Amino acid sequence: MAHAGNNINVSIMANISNAQSSLNCRWSKLLAWLKTQGMKTGADDLLVECKETPTAGNGLFARTSCTPSSLLFAVPPQALMNIKTLKSLYPTSGPTPLTATQMISLHLYINRPHGSEDSLDPHYGPYISTLPREFDSHPLTWIVRSKSGTESGGVLLLRYLPPSVHASLVKLHDRFCQDRAVVREYLQTANSYISSKYDTHLANIDDSSASNYVWAWLNVNTRCIYYRLKASKEDPDNLTLCPILDFANHSPNGSHMTPAPSDADIWDTAPVKPIGRGFRFLSPADVSVQEGKEIFLAYGAHPNRTLFVEYGFVNKLLGEVEITDGEVDVQDVVESLILDHKSGVFVKSVLEDEGYWGDWTLYCSGESAQPSWRLITALRLYCLFVSNNTIQHNAIQPWRDVIAGKREIISDGNELAWKELLITICDVIVPKAQASLDSLKSDSAEFELLVAAAVKQRALRGDNF
Structure with a gap:
C-alpha cells in the first residue's frame, strides 16, 4: 500500500510539474x-x-x-x-x-x-x-x-x-x-x-x-x-x-x-x-x-x-460577523405571499403601476442587514390591504403619501404588521437555505441563511429600517 501511495504522489507531482511547464x-x-x-x-x-x-x-x-x-x-x-x-x-x-x-x-x-x-x-x-x-x-x-x-x-x-x-x-x-x-x-x-x-x-x-x-x-x-x-x-x-x-x-x-x-x-x-x-x-x-x-x-x-451565476465562484464567508456586502433575492417568497391573498392581483397592479413590483431583496452592508426600500414599500401596501380587507383605490392614498415623501409611515399598526411579516419571510428563507446547506455545501445558501437570520434578529429587536 505504501508503494502504491508513493506512485500516486509521484504521479500528482508530475502532473503539477507538467501544468506549470505548460503555463510557463x-x-x-x-x-x-x-x-x-x-x-x-x-x-x-x-x-x-x-x-x-x-x-x-x-x-x-x-x-x-x-x-x-x-x-x-x-x-x-x-x-x-x-x-x-x-x-x-x-x-x-x-x-x-x-x-x-x-x-x-x-x-x-x-x-x-x-x-x-x-x-x-x-x-x-x-x-x-x-x-x-x-x-x-x-x-x-x-x-x-x-x-x-x-x-x-x-x-x-x-x-x-x-x-x-x-x-x-x-x-x-x-x-x-x-x-x-x-x-x-x-x-x-x-x-x-x-x-x-x-x-x-x-x-x-x-x-x-x-x-x-x-x-x-x-x-x-x-x-x-x-x-x-x-x-x-x-x-x-x-x-x-x-x-x-x-x-x-x-x-x-x-x-x-x-x-x-x-x-x-x-x-x-x-x-x-x-x-x-x-x-x-x-x-x-x-x-x-x-x-x-x-x-x-x-x-x-x-x-x-451574482458572483456565482455570472462567474462561477463565491466569496468565502468567514462567519456571521463578517457577512460580505451583498443581497438576497426574496422575489419568489414575497410574490407567492401577495398573490395567494384575495387582494393579491390588485396589489400587484398597484405596485406595477408605481414601479415597485419585483426586485425585492434583503441586503447587508458592513455588519448590518435589512430589507430593501422596495421590499418595505411592497410589504406596507400588502399589509394595508390585509388590515382594511378591502379593494379600493382611495384606501391606498396614505401609502402613496409615504412613497412621495409626504409622510414617514402609514400608521403605527402598519409598521408593526409589515415587520411581523418580514419575520415570517425570514422564517421561510432560513430553513430553505439550511436545507440546501444540509444537502450540499453551498456558500450561496450560507449567505442567504446568515442575512435572513440577521434581518429577523433586527426586526425582533424592533430596530428601525
Whole structure:
C-alpha cells in the first residue's frame, strides 16, 4: 500500500510539474506575441508575472516591489479583442449586426484550441491559448447540459440551488440563448466568407457543437472588462478581452489593481478610436505591493448570488460577523405571499403601476442587514390591504403619501404588521437555505441563511429600517 501511495504522489507531482511547464510556455509565447503587437515587455515595463495559486488556478503576482499607483503593464490597442479590432474579420452588412459579446464569442468559437494544443488563430492564437480550457464548474454549463439531457455532477447540483439563485441563472441562460441564436443566424449568411478567411469549413452551432459556444461565451462573460469604444459611455459594446489581465483573480479584499483612464475617457472624444497608450493598469493607490505578492482585480461589490451565476465562484464567508456586502433575492417568497391573498392581483397592479413590483431583496452592508426600500414599500401596501380587507383605490392614498415623501409611515399598526411579516419571510428563507446547506455545501445558501437570520434578529429587536 505504501508503494502504491508513493506512485500516486509521484504521479500528482508530475502532473503539477507538467501544468506549470505548460503555463510557463504559454506565458512566454504570449509575451513574445504581445511584443510583436508593440507592447513593452522589459523588466521595467512589465511588473507582473503569472503563477499558479494554491486554490484559485493562475494568478498575477508582482515581479518586484511596487510603490502606490505604479504602472504594472500597458497592453497596446491592437492586442485587445473587441468589436473594433475584430470588425474587419466579421462583416456586419448582413441582416443581423453582431454585438460585441456576439462577435468576440464567435471568434473564440471558431478558434477554440483542440484539447491541450494551442489555438491556430493567426490573429490572436497565443492569447486564446492562455484562456481557460473548460468551464465545467460554471452553472451555465450545468444548465446547458441539463437541457441536452446530459447527466453529470454539475447538472445534479442544479436542484440544490436556492430559488433566487436559480432564477438568476435562468436569466443568464436566456441571454446566452439569445446571443447563440443571433450568431447562428449570422453564420448562415457569412459562413462562406469566414471559411475562406480561415481556410476551413465552419460548422454551424448545433447541439453537437454547443459546448464549444458555451466555452466561448463564458470566456466573454467572465473575462471581458469595460473599455470605452463608443461615443456613449453606457454603450454595451464598451468591453474588451485583455491579455495578461485575464490571469488576475477576484478578491473582495486585498491589493487591487485599477485600470487607468483611457484617452477616450480623459478627453471624452466621440467618435472614439482605440488609439493612444492602450489599456494601462496601475498598482493599488493606497499601499505598496511587495515582490511576490498576488495582485487582484475587484469585479465589483456583487452579492454571492451574482458572483456565482455570472462567474462561477463565491466569496468565502468567514462567519456571521463578517457577512460580505451583498443581497438576497426574496422575489419568489414575497410574490407567492401577495398573490395567494384575495387582494393579491390588485396589489400587484398597484405596485406595477408605481414601479415597485419585483426586485425585492434583503441586503447587508458592513455588519448590518435589512430589507430593501422596495421590499418595505411592497410589504406596507400588502399589509394595508390585509388590515382594511378591502379593494379600493382611495384606501391606498396614505401609502402613496409615504412613497412621495409626504409622510414617514402609514400608521403605527402598519409598521408593526409589515415587520411581523418580514419575520415570517425570514422564517421561510432560513430553513430553505439550511436545507440546501444540509444537502450540499453551498456558500450561496450560507449567505442567504446568515442575512435572513440577521434581518429577523433586527426586526425582533424592533430596530428601525
